[in-house]
Amino acid sequence: MVHIYPFAAVRPADGKAQAIAAVPYDVVSASEAREIINNQPLSFLRISRADALLPDTDPYSDQVYALSKKIFDEYISDGICVQESVPFLYVYRVLHEGRSYTGLSCCVDAREYKSGVIHRHELTRYDKEEDRTRHIDAMNANTGPVVLLHLKNDVVATLLSKSVTGTPLMEVTAANGSIHQIFAVRDSEKIKLIVDAFGKIPALYIADGHHRCKSALNVAERRIEKGINIPEETWHVMGVVFAEDEVKVHGYSRLLTSLGDYTPQTFLTALRAVATITPFEGVEPSSYSITPKQKKTGLHVFHLYLEGRWYECAIQISGAVSRIDSLDVSVLQDQVLVPFLGITDSRGDARLQYLGGARPIRDLMIKVDSGEYVAAIAMQPVDVQTVCAIADDGGIMPPKSTWFEPKLLSGLLVHLLE
Known part of the structure; x- marks a missing residue:
């Protein structure tokens, strides 16, 4: 107690x-x-x-x-x-x-x-x-x-x-x-x-x-x-x-300082091996989140900002996996950051930084447009019940999974x- x-x-x-x-x-x-x-x-x-x-x-x-x-x-x-x-x-x-x-x-x-x-x-x-x-x-x-x-x-x-x-x-x-x-x-x-x-x-x-x-x-x-x-x-x-x-x-955004050996275009091409990539128009810079255009049911969705453009990235949800493995942030880590960029330590790799969700989308865009970062990734929020259920199971979510x-x-x- x-x-x-x-x-x-x-x-x-x-x-x-x-x-x-x-x-x-x-x-x-x-x-x-x-x-x-x-x-x-x-x-x-x-x-x-x-x-x-x-x-x-x-x-x-x-x-x-x-x-x-x-x-x-x-x-x-x-x-x-x-x-x-x-x-x-x-x-x-x-x-x-x-x-x-x-x-x-x-x-x-x-x-x-x-x-x-x-x-x-x-x-x-x-x-x-x-x-x-x-x-x-x-x-x-x-x-x-x-x-x-x-x-x-x-x-x-x-x-x-x-x-x-x-x-x-x-x-x-x-x-x-x-x-x-x-x-x-x-x-x-x-x-x-x-x-x-x-x-x-x-x-x-x-x-x-x-x-x-x-x-x-x-x-x-x-x-x-x-x-x-x-x-x-x-x-x-x-x-x-x-x-x-x-x-x-709110979701917790990711910022990348480098794409490694990729150029922006070759990175997008590589991503298409695991995700459906669609140019995303009409993002409101003053909003605090991006509403997916695709129905999120059955999909992991995140939004990538690269070279002044937004892209909606959707990855199919796999079969029976744990609550943690089914989180969008886990899928991003396991299917994108590790295999393509070699970012295996999300807690300590300096190439990966974070920006809290209660900030306007404009802040992400400014950080990339200024050259401070090469790309930004806006994540969808996790609901409170999922967070509590994972904690009850003794599970540990990836760092910066939630912004309360x-x-x-x-x-x-x-x-x-x-």
Whole structure:
């Protein structure tokens, strides 16, 4: 069964939340983070992406992580951020495009991630896992939440609904127009009811933040290996937990830095050995996904952007295969990336990069048209039920198989490990 914990959050001082709130560290490049910081001088990206402040320094150098910690400490000492005196739970609500998403901000147990009570469905990428491990260790804090799911639960839904009352503790409008509200649950009786309700839930599923969760476990275990007597709080990982029907899933796009020995035309010719390739006109650059023109039933469909043109690529679905092997991302990996481009390590091969699904198609096109990448591949989303079923089976999806919404802001709540 699941254990959740209240925590004494470090949060923006009253009136500072809008100035501090930032997008997650991993959805922007260093140059994009730098531009945001220039326009928003107190942005939490100064802490989560201190490499943006040191453009001539190795982004993984000790100097970068030390700067993150220094700025965070200054925010507290200068009164820009404050720490609650006692542990609370928090309800995190996002309002966007006529829909609301309501989840519980709490801590979960890294040991339950290790034991499998907290189900994972993706492998982490080595470099990103090590980066967040070092960042959490240097900060002695979880600075960004892990987003988790639970199966629909009426008791939890009612408790959270009753907690969203009055004026929010914080309210922030994000760059995409979404409104993020934090409600503090301070009443001890209500906290106990929520904790007890979660105690009857058999499992949680990581939706977003595999690297953050694994890295938090790494920090606790590495400290123990060094002979450090860690407090219980170090095992706790900050998260926001949503019911399965409180989230939305997008596809996760792929970007290629090279086609190896192929030219764009010979690559298309080679692909025709395994896929039907059709020029695709009428892509709306401002949309967040591409709707296939072919019926997806019986087909794996993805869209390829190459030399300024979009192509719809369809591969026949094979017979009896596992849930994981039947995913579009698995078919792309096994039938295209490995045999044609030799990309056997989707976690570590630098030729393969990723762009989250809640970005307009235009962003993919710009990255290819600029020459930064040679090709982009837009994927179709996986439904939530498939993700949970794979996790229940103990299966592991290829990295960056899913992009969940809502994307939560960083800097509104921080959990200290001690």
